[in-house]
Amino acid sequence: MHSRDQHADGGSTAGSAAPPKRSDAERNRGRIIAAARTVFGRDGLNASMASVAREAGVGIATLFRHFPTKEELVVAVFTDRMEAYAQATDQALADPDPWHGFTGYIQDVCAMQAADRGFADILTMSFPGAQTLEARRADAYEGFLELISRAKDSGQLRADFTSRDLVLLLMANSGVLSATGDAAPDAWRRVVAWMIQSFQTPARGPLPDPPQDAALYEAMRRASHVVSSPEPDKRR
Amino acid sequence: MHSRDQHADGGSTAGSAAPPKRSDAERNRGRIIAAARTVFGRDGLNASMASVAREAGVGIATLFRHFPTKEELVVAVFTDRMEAYAQATDQALADPDPWHGFTGYIQDVCAMQAADRGFADILTMSFPGAQTLEARRADAYEGFLELISRAKDSGQLRADFTSRDLVLLLMANSGVLSATGDAAPDAWRRVVAWMIQSFQTPARGPLPDPPQDAALYEAMRRASHVVSSPEPDKRR
DNA sequence: CGGAAATTGGATAGGGCATTCCGGTTTGCT
DNA sequence: AGCAAACCGGAATGCCCTATCCAATTTCCG
Numbered sequence: 001m002h003s004r005d006q007h008a009d010g011g012s013t014a015g016s017a018a019p020p021k022r023s024d025a026e027r028n029r030g031r032i033i034a035a036a037r038t039v040f041g042r043d044g045l046n047a048s049m050a051s052v053a054r055e056a057g058v059g060i061a062t063l064f065r066h067f068p069t070k071e072e073l074v075v076a077v078f079t080d081r082m083e084a085y086a087q088a089t090d091q092a093l094a095d096p097d098p099w100h101g102f103t104g105y106i107q108d109v110c111a112m113q114a115a116d117r118g119f120a121d122i123l124t125m126s127f128p129g130a131q132t133l134e135a136r137r138a139d140a141y142e143g144f145l146e147l148i149s150r151a152k153d154s155g156q157l158r159a160d161f162t163s164r165d166l167v168l169l170l171m172a173n174s175g176v177l178s179a180t181g182d183a184a185p186d187a188w189r190r191v192v193a194w195m196i197q198s199f200q201t202p203a204r205g206p207l208p209d210p211p212q213d214a215a216l217y218e219a220m221r222r223a224s225h226v227v228s229s230p231e232p233d234k235r236r
Numbered sequence: 237m238h239s240r241d242q243h244a245d246g247g248s249t250a251g252s253a254a255p256p257k258r259s260d261a262e263r264n265r266g267r268i269i270a271a272a273r274t275v276f277g278r279d280g281l282n283a284s285m286a287s288v289a290r291e292a293g294v295g296i297a298t299l300f301r302h303f304p305t306k307e308e309l310v311v312a313v314f315t316d317r318m319e320a321y322a323q324a325t326d327q328a329l330a331d332p333d334p335w336h337g338f339t340g341y342i343q344d345v346c347a348m349q350a351a352d353r354g355f356a357d358i359l360t361m362s363f364p365g366a367q368t369l370e371a372r373r374a375d376a377y378e379g380f381l382e383l384i385s386r387a388k389d390s391g392q393l394r395a396d397f398t399s400r401d402l403v404l405l406l407m408a409n410s411g412v413l414s415a416t417g418d419a420a421p422d423a424w425r426r427v428v429a430w431m432i433q434s435f436q437t438p439a440r441g442p443l444p445d446p447p448q449d450a451a452l453y454e455a456m457r458r459a460s461h462v463v464s465s466p467e468p469d470k471r472r
Numbered sequence: 473c474g475g476a477a478a479t480t481g482g483a484t485a486g487g488g489c490a491t492t493c494c495g496g497t498t499t500g501c502t
Numbered sequence: 503a504g505c506a507a508a509c510c511g512g513a514a515t516g517c518c519c520t521a522t523c524c525a526a527t528t529t530c531c532g
Binding site: 298 | 477478479480481482483
């Protein structure tokens with residue numbers, strides 16, 4: 001449903017001359033992205049740029065020439081993982097059982113978080129400058145809305161479930177994952193199972209209102225600022 | 237059920253010669269702890285020692301003379317909050333309705349996390365060297381076991397709930413709190429409500445096994461090492 | 473009061489971090 | 503080959519962190 005363009009090499013604007021990179025440059029770029037995938041996946045987004053360069057076998061300066069800020073590297077690495085995230089909704093929507101599709105999707109997404117600690121961070125952050133990444137997130141969001149709608153229509157999902165509850169679950173799961181780490185690598189499954197069972201009808205009681213969309217967005221936007229160093233505000 | 241000794245003011249141990257501190261020293265110690273309570277409560281455990289000193293209006297060296305490591309300051313600050321944590325079980329056990337006591341306790345504890353971001357961190361960490369703090373945690377744990385037992389006996393708590401599920405919930409809640417922050421300060425209530433409703437009988441399905449006690453303890457022990465600076469392991 | 477010991481706080485060490493500089497190397501084109 | 507442009511990587515910068523040092527000050531006791 002969503003167009004997947006070529007790697008779009010330089011990323012220069014439409015039509016104009018994309019200056020062809022030298023072969024070693026392109027090779028190193030690939031190595032860097034692969035290394036970053038490994039390191040961020042293992043250590044989360046606060047892995048250092050130096051560790052990525054070491055893993056890639058390139059100098060630090062090389063890394064920064066290809067990706068002038070850490071955020072740009074993060075975005076480059078996780079844009080296509082976000083693609084998989086968006087595709088997971090397609091797969092879930094293909095499930096003939098709406099409830100099974102809905103719960104399977106949630107489990108898949110949480111499993112992605114467990115398998116990639118960097119991605120776990122990404123899912124609770126927003127990068128307003130990264131158009132394609134955010135576009136994929138929006139795709140996924142839309143798909144999830146449809147999943148919700150179908151699951152509610154089938155009568156198996158509580159009527160008071162909202163898309164914000166997925167965000168909250170992702171935040172909760174991220175907390176469990178980073179707290180347990182390698183010591184209890186499957187603990188998250190139990191938490192997610194508790195939550196999913198609670199989403200199921202019949203409702204067992206009222207719930208506090210979910211946060212506003214704008215509030216969640218604001219929280220995710222703030223979180224993304226932790227990736228780069230300088231915290232922009234200085235209280236007092 | 238657990239002995240509550242006097243506040244032990246200066247911290248002078250029983251009987252032996254506790255060298256009397258100078259008046260200004262004692263005063264500064266109080267200021268430091270109060271400041272640390274404020275700063276850690278607002279910013280979490282990764283607030284810097286310098287910010288604590290600034291808030292207390294003392295020099296950095298003064299802070300470090302009173303508390304030679306950051307961990308010692310953290311322990312000193314949160315030992316009596318852990319006291320309140322332990323007392324919360326007493327209050328919950330006094331509730332005539334076992335289920336209400338059980339759920340009220342969980343909500344109270346999560347509310348403590350929300351009110352004090354440092355305490356939220358503490359509850360998912362273990363400090364083997366801090367005897368009294370860990371003793372309080374053990375008190376609370378014992379009380380919670382009793383809460384579980386009564387709630388199960390009353391038939392309202394799922395039989396497959398275990399004390400580890402509280403730890404997982406605390407980790408999840410911590411994740412929600414740090415992700416939402418000031419932007420959505422009540423979002424945690426909804427997550428906790430989802431979880432509590434899921435704990436209620438009748439069970440809606442099987443759950444993955446909870447992590448082993450030892451695994452959770454290991455995770456909490458590792459987490460506490462993040463408080464001091466140098467990560468002790470050097471991979472490869 | 474007076475002076476020694478206890479206490480203070482600014483300056484400093486030492487390490488990690490993201491990011492930049494710059495001299496040397498490699499590539500690609502002729 | 504030969505040469506310029508592109509590219510490389512280690513060293514260096516600047517910031518923040520925990521923790522230590524030392525000269526100046528404060529308390530306390532006779």
